[in-house]
Amino acid sequence: MELFDSIEPLLVKYSLVTAFAVVGLTVWLSYLISDKLTQGRLHGSAIAILIGLMLAYIGGQTTGGTRGIADIEILSGIGIMGGAMLRDLAIVATAFGVRMDEFRRTGLGGIVSLLVGVIGSFGIGASVAWAFGYRDAVSMTTIGGGAATYIVGPVTGTALKASNEVVTLSVAAGLIKSILVMTTTPYVAKHIGLDNPRSALIFGGLMGTTSGVAGGLAATDPKLVPYGAMTATFYTGVGCLLGPSLIYLVISAIV
Amino acid sequence: MAIYGTALLSACLLTGLMLGKLLGLAVGIDKNIGGVGIAMLLLIFVCDRLHKSGRLQPPTERGILFWSSIYIPIVVAMAASQDVIKAVRGGPVAIVAGVLTVVVCFALVPVISRLGHSDSGLSSPDSSSRDES
Numbered sequence: 607m608e609l610f611d612s613i614e615p616l617l618v619k620y621s622l623v624t625a626f627a628v629v630g631l632t633v634w635l636s637y638l639i640s641d642k643l644t645q646g647r648l649h650g651s652a653i654a655i656l657i658g659l660m661l662a663y664i665g666g667q668t669t670g671g672t673r674g675i676a677d678i679e680i681l682s683g684i685g686i687m688g689g690a691m692l693r694d695l696a697i698v699a700t701a702f703g704v705r706m707d708e709f710r711r712t713g714l715g716g717i718v719s720l721l722v723g724v725i726g727s728f729g730i731g732a733s734v735a736w737a738f739g740y741r742d743a744v745s746m747t748t749i750g751g752g753a754a755t756y757i758v759g760p761v762t763g764t765a766l767k768a769s770n771e772v773v774t775l776s777v778a779a780g781l782i783k784s785i786l787v788m789t790t791t792p793y794v795a796k797h798i799g800l801d802n803p804r805s806a807l808i809f810g811g812l813m814g815t816t817s818g819v820a821g822g823l824a825a826t827d828p829k830l831v832p833y834g835a836m837t838a839t840f841y842t843g844v845g846c847l848l849g850p851s852l853i854y855l856v857i858s859a860i861v
Numbered sequence: 862m863a864i865y866g867t868a869l870l871s872a873c874l875l876t877g878l879m880l881g882k883l884l885g886l887a888v889g890i891d892k893n894i895g896g897v898g899i900a901m902l903l904l905i906f907v908c909d910r911l912h913k914s915g916r917l918q919p920p921t922e923r924g925i926l927f928w929s930s931i932y933i934p935i936v937v938a939m940a941a942s943q944d945v946i947k948a949v950r951g952g953p954v955a956i957v958a959g960v961l962t963v964v965v966c967f968a969l970v971p972v973i974s975r976l977g978h979s980d981s982g983l984s985s986p987d988s989s990s991r992d993e994s
Contacts, residue, residue, distance in 0.1 A: 629934045629941075651933045658940030666946035676942040688938030694897050696935045698874050699928035701901035702908055719973050723966060730965055731958040738954040749954065753962040760939060765881065765893035774948035775955045777940055782959030790963070798970040805974045812966040812973065817933075847898025850881075855888065 617680040625683030632657055649821040652785050655756065659778065672770055690764045697757060701843055712807060716837045719811030724845050727754040727814070728853045731779060736861070743858035745772045750857070751849045752776025755815050756784065758845035765850035784818040791822025800826060803833040810834030814841030866924025873904040 617624045636657055637650035644653075662674025671677030676685030686692070731753025732746040740746060748768040752759030752775060759776025762768075768776075791800070799805050810819045810833065819838040823830045874897075881896025888894065908925075911917040948955070 625938060626934075629938050632937060632941075633934050651936075654933065654937045655940045658937040659943065659945055661941045662943045662945040663949070665941070666944065672944040672947070674942040674945060681941075684938045685942045688935060688940070688942045693935050693939055694878075694900075695870065695874055696928050696932040697897060698877070698900045698904055699870055699925050700932050701904050702870075702922075702925045702929055704905050715973060715976070718976060719969075722969060722973065726965060726969070727962045730962045734958040734961060735954060738951070738957070740951075740954065749958055752955065753958045756940075757936065761897050765896060767892060770944040771947040771951065774943040774945055775951050777943060778948060778952070778955035779958040779962075781940075782956055783963050786960065786963045790967075794967050798967055799974055800970060805970060808973045809970050812969055813963075843898060843901045845898075846901065847895045849895075849898075850893060851884070851895035851898070854892070854894075 614680060618682070621680070621683030622686050623683070624680060625687040628681065629684065629687060632661075647789060647821070647825060648785065649788055649817045651817045652781065652788060652821075655777075655781055656785075659781070662774075690760075694761065694764075697761065697842070697846065700839075704839060704843075712811070712837055712840075715804065715808050716811050719808040720814075720837060720840055720844055723812035723814050723841060724754055724758075724848060725853065726812075727783075728845075728849060728857075731776075732857055740772065741861060743854060743861050744768050746861065747849060747854045747857050748772050748776050749779060750853070751845065752779035753783065754780070754845040754849070755842055756780025757842050758849055761846045762849040762854070766854060780815065783813075784815040787813050787815055787818030788821035788825075791818075792825040795826045800830070803830065806830035806833035807837050811837035811841065814838055814845065816842070863920055863924035863927070865918075866921040866926075867928070868924075869907065869921070870904065870925050870928060873907065874900045876900065877903055 633654045636654035640646055640648055640650035640653050665675030665677055669677040673685050675681050728750035731750035735746045735749035740749060744766045745768055747766060748759055748763035749772060751762035756777045759780050760773050763773035763776055795801065800809055806823060813819050816835065816838045819834045820831055823834045877900025878893060878896040880899050881893040884894035885892045908917060
């Protein structure tokens with residue numbers, strides 16, 4: 607205990623570095639679980655996010671705070687690492703390497719599926735939010751964003767100044783979507799004609815969750831992965847662009 | 862140098878967020894309208910330009926790629942700092958929203974597949990190799 611007492615101030619002082627180490631360990635563990643326990647069926651990233659949410663729950667229980675595990679002093683760096691600043695920087699960075707001609711290659715089917723996928727998910731998520739009593743445009747749009755992906759939700763929520771609770775709900779909705787797509791795609795595939803590059807591309811655009819699409823297609827037919835992943839890559843960008851703008855304005859005009 | 866890439870990325874994000882803020886002011890609401898999305902478009906556009914003119918050096922690229930490669934760990938950190946206790950109470954809304962969206966999107970795959978069947982945009986590498994065999 608004495609040893610910990612002398613180490614603790616160090617971990618607090620270097621909180622962001624501590625966060626890198628802890629999150630790295632969590633991710634490593636998650637990929638190990640994914641590999642050994644689910645034979646890769648459940649992608650490591652989904653398990654890692656799930657563990658993240660569980661840690662946040664534990665953090666909330668022990669401290670009574672609202673910032674999850676980041677309320678524990680030595681882990682406060684996780685709040686910086688997962689805060690809006692670094693998160694938005696990393697999200698924008700994922701757009702790097704996207705080539706415009708690649709987008710054109712997806713053709714009309716790809717573009718239609720992307721727009722239907724993004725707008726449809728927002729619409730469904732916002733309607734469900736409304737049905738559950740979240741009836742202000744900001745909460746509806748944020749939960750709708752979560753129904754798009756677990757990234758579009760919080761980005762939309764931050765831009766629109768949604769409450770912490772609603773942002774968390776949007777992450778949870780996106781995570782459920784991602785896990786469902788990952789695990790059920792192989793069973794649904796033949797019923798929806800998901801057996802060729804063209805439908806894989808449309809599937810990616812409609813679902814949008816990159817980890818879900820990649821995991822689901824890999825379990826269906828590994829040859830289809832690049833096609834689905836190609837359109838899914840654009841999805842988060844389209845969602846971050848349309849969500850806190852056009853879609854929010856439309857929703858706030860309706861309610 | 863790597864910092865050039867990171868600086869370029871940061872400049873795109875800041876510009877996007879500022880434009881988003883201005884857009885918000887223009888429509889009379891105190892929100893950021895699509896800032897992150899605008900930043901992504903900016904980055905794609907600027908990098909495309911630099912790439913074509915051969916001015917995007919590999920070290921510069923690495924300054925951007927690092928950030929995109931730790932995207933998932935950052936999302937994990939984000940998940941770990943959420944107010945889960947409060948959200949658990951509203952849990953059903955997240956479950957219903959997630960499940961319903963997946964069901965509807967699955968159902969839409971064959972619909973859209975049929976829709977634009979004649980478009981020639983998809984000249985997949987796969988079909989060209991099939992032509993040869």
